[in-house]
Amino acid sequence: MEEISFETNKEPDILLPPKTQSRALRWLRENLFSSWFNALLTIASALVAGYILFHTIQFIFTADWSVISVNFRLLMIGQFPIEEVWRIWTAFGLMTVLLGLSWGLWKGSMAHVAVSILAIMVVMLVMPFIQMNTRLILGANIVLLFLTFFVGTKLPKIKVPVLLVWLLFIPVTIFILNGFGVFEPVSSNIWGGFLLTMLIASVSIVVSFPIGLLLALGRRSTLPVVKYFCVIYIEFIRGIPLITVLFIGQLMIPLFLGNGIEISNVMRAMIGMTLFSAAYLAENIRGGLQSIPRGQYEAAQSLGLSKAHMMSFVILPQALKAVIPACVGQFISIFKDTSLVAIVGLTDLLGMGQKLVANPEFLGKQMEVFLFVGFIYFIFCFLMAHVSRRLEVTLGVGER
Amino acid sequence: MKKAVTTPFWRDKRIVPILLQVLFSALVLIAGYYFITNAISGLQQIGIKLGFDFLKNTAGFTISESMIDFQPTDTYGKALLVGIINTLRIAFFGIILTSIIGLFVGIAKLSNNWLLSKLATVYIEIFRNTPLLVQIFIWFFAVFLPLPKIQEAVTLGPIYLSNRGIAIPWFETHSNTVFWIVTIVLGLILAYLLAKVLMKMEMESGKRRYPFMSAIGVFAAIIIFSIIFTGSGPITIHTPAVEGRGFVGGYTLSPGYSAILIGLVIYTSTYIAEIIRAGILGVPKGQIEAAKALGLKNSTTLRLVIFPQAIRIIIPPLTSQYLNLVKNSSLAVAVGFQDIVSVGGTVMNQTGRAVESIVIMIAFYLIFSLITSGLMNLFNRKVQLVER
Numbered sequence: 001m002e003e004i005s006f007e008t009n010k011e012p013d014i015l016l017p018p019k020t021q022s023r024a025l026r027w028l029r030e031n032l033f034s035s036w037f038n039a040l041l042t043i044a045s046a047l048v049a050g051y052i053l054f055h056t057i058q059f060i061f062t063a064d065w066s067v068i069s070v071n072f073r074l075l076m077i078g079q080f081p082i083e084e085v086w087r088i089w090t091a092f093g094l095m096t097v098l099l100g101l102s103w104g105l106w107k108g109s110m111a112h113v114a115v116s117i118l119a120i121m122v123v124m125l126v127m128p129f130i131q132m133n134t135r136l137i138l139g140a141n142i143v144l145l146f147l148t149f150f151v152g153t154k155l156p157k158i159k160v161p162v163l164l165v166w167l168l169f170i171p172v173t174i175f176i177l178n179g180f181g182v183f184e185p186v187s188s189n190i191w192g193g194f195l196l197t198m199l200i201a202s203v204s205i206v207v208s209f210p211i212g213l214l215l216a217l218g219r220r221s222t223l224p225v226v227k228y229f230c231v232i233y234i235e236f237i238r239g240i241p242l243i244t245v246l247f248i249g250q251l252m253i254p255l256f257l258g259n260g261i262e263i264s265n266v267m268r269a270m271i272g273m274t275l276f277s278a279a280y281l282a283e284n285i286r287g288g289l290q291s292i293p294r295g296q297y298e299a300a301q302s303l304g305l306s307k308a309h310m311m312s313f314v315i316l317p318q319a320l321k322a323v324i325p326a327c328v329g330q331f332i333s334i335f336k337d338t339s340l341v342a343i344v345g346l347t348d349l350l351g352m353g354q355k356l357v358a359n360p361e362f363l364g365k366q367m368e369v370f371l372f373v374g375f376i377y378f379i380f381c382f383l384m385a386h387v388s389r390r391l392e393v394t395l396g397v398g399e400r
Numbered sequence: 401m402k403k404a405v406t407t408p409f410w411r412d413k414r415i416v417p418i419l420l421q422v423l424f425s426a427l428v429l430i431a432g433y434y435f436i437t438n439a440i441s442g443l444q445q446i447g448i449k450l451g452f453d454f455l456k457n458t459a460g461f462t463i464s465e466s467m468i469d470f471q472p473t474d475t476y477g478k479a480l481l482v483g484i485i486n487t488l489r490i491a492f493f494g495i496i497l498t499s500i501i502g503l504f505v506g507i508a509k510l511s512n513n514w515l516l517s518k519l520a521t522v523y524i525e526i527f528r529n530t531p532l533l534v535q536i537f538i539w540f541f542a543v544f545l546p547l548p549k550i551q552e553a554v555t556l557g558p559i560y561l562s563n564r565g566i567a568i569p570w571f572e573t574h575s576n577t578v579f580w581i582v583t584i585v586l587g588l589i590l591a592y593l594l595a596k597v598l599m600k601m602e603m604e605s606g607k608r609r610y611p612f613m614s615a616i617g618v619f620a621a622i623i624i625f626s627i628i629f630t631g632s633g634p635i636t637i638h639t640p641a642v643e644g645r646g647f648v649g650g651y652t653l654s655p656g657y658s659a660i661l662i663g664l665v666i667y668t669s670t671y672i673a674e675i676i677r678a679g680i681l682g683v684p685k686g687q688i689e690a691a692k693a694l695g696l697k698n699s700t701t702l703r704l705v706i707f708p709q710a711i712r713i714i715i716p717p718l719t720s721q722y723l724n725l726v727k728n729s730s731l732a733v734a735v736g737f738q739d740i741v742s743v744g745g746t747v748m749n750q751t752g753r754a755v756e757s758i759v760i761m762i763a764f765y766l767i768f769s770l771i772t773s774g775l776m777n778l779f780n781r782k783v784q785l786v787e788r
Contacts, residue, residue, distance in 0.1 A: 031514035038513050045515045102732065225421040233561070239769040241764050243741060247761075251754040258438035336531040338637035343734050350534055357541060367542035374534040381529035 019224065022263070035296065059367075067365040068372050069129035075352050075372070079276070080193015084179075087139055088195065093144065100145040101162050104152020113218045116383050118145055133254035170202050188266040192347040194376060196266065200348065201335045208334075209327075211274065212281030217311070219286055236391065237279035242337055245346050246272045268353040269341045277334045284330055288323035321395055328388035332381050339377070349373055441756070445751070449609065454751050455480070463738050465654055473765055475745050483743030490661060490729040490739065495722050498665045502672025509677050520673065528670035533731055535667055540659035540735040547655075550645055566658050567640035570651035580626060584617055587622035589614035597630045613671035646710045658738035672718065679714035680706060703730065711783050719776035723769055730765075740764055 006011075032042040068075070077088060103114035123131060125138045165172075178185040191199065218230035237245065249272030253263065263271075292315055300310035342351035353373040357366045408414050443450065455477035463470050466482045467489065509520035525533065545563055548554060553562035559566040598611035627633070642652025653661070683706050691701040731743040741761055748757040 031512070034512065041511070041513045042515050045513070045519050047518055049515070070746075150468070170737045223417050223424070226424055229424070236766070241730040241741070241765060243730045243733065244758060244761050246693050247741075247745075247758055251748075252439070252758065255439045255442045255755075256435040256440060336529075339531040339533045340731070343731075350531070350537070354537070364546070367538070370534060370538045370542055374530045374538065377531050377534060378526070378529045380447075382525065385529060388762070 007227065023102060063368050064365065065368055067362045067368050069127075070354055071352075071362075074356070075349060076193050077195045078347055078352060079190040080186060080192065080195065081190075084183075084186055087177050087179065091176045093141060094172065094176075095169070096141045096144050098162065098166055099150050100148025101152040101158070102147045102166070103145075104154075104157065105159050105162060108394060109387050112155040112387055112390060113343060113383065114149070116147065116379075120379070121145075133383065167206075170199075170206050174199070174203075180319065188264045191266060193264035193352045196341075196346065196347045197335075197338050197350075198342060200266070200270055200273060200338045200340065201331075203270045204277050204338075205331050205334055207270075208274045208278040208281055210274075211278035213285055215278060216285035216289060219282065220289055234282050236277045237276055238283070241356075242273075242276050242340055243343060245276045246340060248303060249274065249275075249346050264345060265344075267346060269346055273334065273341075276337075277330065280333070281327060281330055283324050284326045288319035288321075291322050292319050324395060325388045325392040328384055328391065330390075332384045335384070336377065336381060402566045420625030427499070430513075433494050442543065443755070448752060450755060454753055457751075459750075461750070463743070465657060465738065474752070479743050479747065480740065480760060482494060483738055483740035486737065486743075487726070487729055487739040487741075487764075488734075489736075491726045492663065494661055494664045494668070494725050495730065497661075498668040498672060498725060501665060505669060505673035506639070506680070509673060510680060515563040524673055525672045527666050528674075532663060532667045532728055533734060534657050536663035536731055538653060539663050544659055546653035550642060550647070553642055558650075560640055560642065560650075563655065564646070565652045565654045567647040567650045567652045569637050569639045570649075571635035572638050573635055574632070576630040576632055576633060579630060583622055583626045584634070586617045590622070591619040594618055614709055616685065654737065656735040660732045660737050663731075664725055664728055667728070668721055671721050671724075675714055675717045675721065676710075678717075679710040682713040684715070708783070711781075715776065715780045715783065717774055719780075722776070723772055725769060727765060755758055 033039045054307060071131055071243045077085065080088065099114050099117060102110045121138050123134055125142070130138075131259045152162075177191075184258065215230045215234060221227045221230070223393065249268040250265070253268050253271060255262070296314055296318065297310065300314040337347060339350040341348050342354060345351070347355060350373055356362055356369050362369070407717065410419075440450075443444060456475050458472075459474055459476050459479040460471050460472050461479070463482050465486065467485050468482060470478060470482050471595065505520050505523055508516050509524065511517045511520075544566075547561050547563045550562040550564045553560040553567075555561075558569045592615065595611040597614035598609040598614055602611060603611040638649040640647045640652070642648075688701060689706055692707040696705070729739060730741040732739040736742070738746075743763045744757045746755050751757075
């Protein structure tokens, strides 16, 4: 067998400290030029990114954005009569108060929302084409946001009332827009622009959530009739495109309700959106219900809780917490999907954009109009997606 | 004496569920009865009887893009069939293209290269946080319609861009195509069998037999033989050219079709990219470490360890994205591409048969969803882990 020798007498090599590379250089080497293939990728992506960036920036600075500044009011609130705009501002003020209070009370993800809305208000404030009185109101709202933020930090006891007012916010807003029941109501047929987008989105989100919850519970029910009714409803809605649901809303709801009842186009679109999103929310919530270990059910039952108590005090609090991020994802979809009401003839943000493009006065401004519309949607969706990701972390979903 | 304890029927565990179900069914039936009687009396007032007889009547409108011959003298039924075929055309090409782009973007997002992964992130964030309809409008109204007239079409290599549509090179079959298809299929079968046999020999003897190399060689030999034998390729490529006011040769995509296809492909690819990324990240780290410890090459690890496990995570959400793509193709109605919803809408306007037209649309989508999810479930069962 061969002898294994260790060279013990040899002087050990003196290890020099590694050549110090500046941090930036090392980062570049590790992340961009670790191999020849990687370097090639970096150069190719840099070229593509540079090309797109250059042309985008060039477009932004050479495009004629006057179509937006001239029609800014139309895009935001549609044909809402100018003498009644104070109603919208009242509702907006209420939102600011609620937002400020929640910022102070919960901080965390709420702070992100509040700061983003604040940033949007500030950007609007400095836009050159905004009228003076609009600026004043925006400024007042910004001050109000900070004031209520401090009130919120000082009064931790009002959490429950604030939550209640949030829940009532949409009905209250519609009540305000209709003039408190005292003034002449503004017909929902002339609601338009971003206001209409927001109203349709929030009504369908708020109303579809309880329906979705009931459908999810129904789908897991032990009563076969209830169970199969829910299964058929959910699978039926999930199998067809939203646009057909909106067609059903526009054409069949008046037929189903008979002659006695008249409902406006906006209302029909809201019903369609709600029925549609309820099915998707139900599936999300069902996912949460299924994630609860059976031990929880058994523990509740062995404590002698009735079914209703078991659901409302043990199962649902855990299940709903687990599905909050998924539900926010669904809310983003609903918000994006509201743009489809433009196809059935409503003038939401996108529908208003379409009308502007069709106007011969603004010929050839399609890119500007639709990019602006897309940008508004993007800001809100991105914000919601960001909050959803944060919630996922703070709620510790998926970690036990 | 002790009184016999009787449970009142409203607390009896055997009776309550039945009562509840009867109550529920009664509510549903009453609501349904109310709606349907209203609908029927409403329809009677405008003098419409429900029924699908109208499908046999002459349509009288034109469909600009159709894969089968369609004349205004054809029936409504055939018009709807053309719509269905057009929807399937978007679905087919859309699913293929979006899978390819989604795969690349998903892998790019996982890349070690910082710039590439950031680019993929920006792509995903921008296109998934903007409504699909807005994107389709941008493509249609702001990109394809403002393109120059056909006489001044922009050329990108063999591709022509004009406001009449995009003309791309397209293949054409000729007399030798059948022969080519047969030889290619035969070649593939032969190569596969050879690879299998050599692989088995390699495993038994432990000596290198180069199964993949030999398979590729055999296939290449068959292709070369076919080229010599027929003296032509399997298909001829026709490049388009402008002649007068139209394109000659190649294949012309209308602005509406291009807008809906590109919009759908880009929007859906962002979701597919995220699904693929999640699938690859979902493979436990221990699996990759174990493969490395066994001394497998990177490519072998990817092929034999990561991919089979990732595909299990990927398939269910991928199926629902494919179905979403098909359902979203109904947005074609907004840019005037005549898919099933658009044709159905025209039929609805011309005949006043709203209920029947909507029923046909819904039935198509439901059947399509059922078939697709059935097929994907079958595939899913094949790749799913067999649990003991």
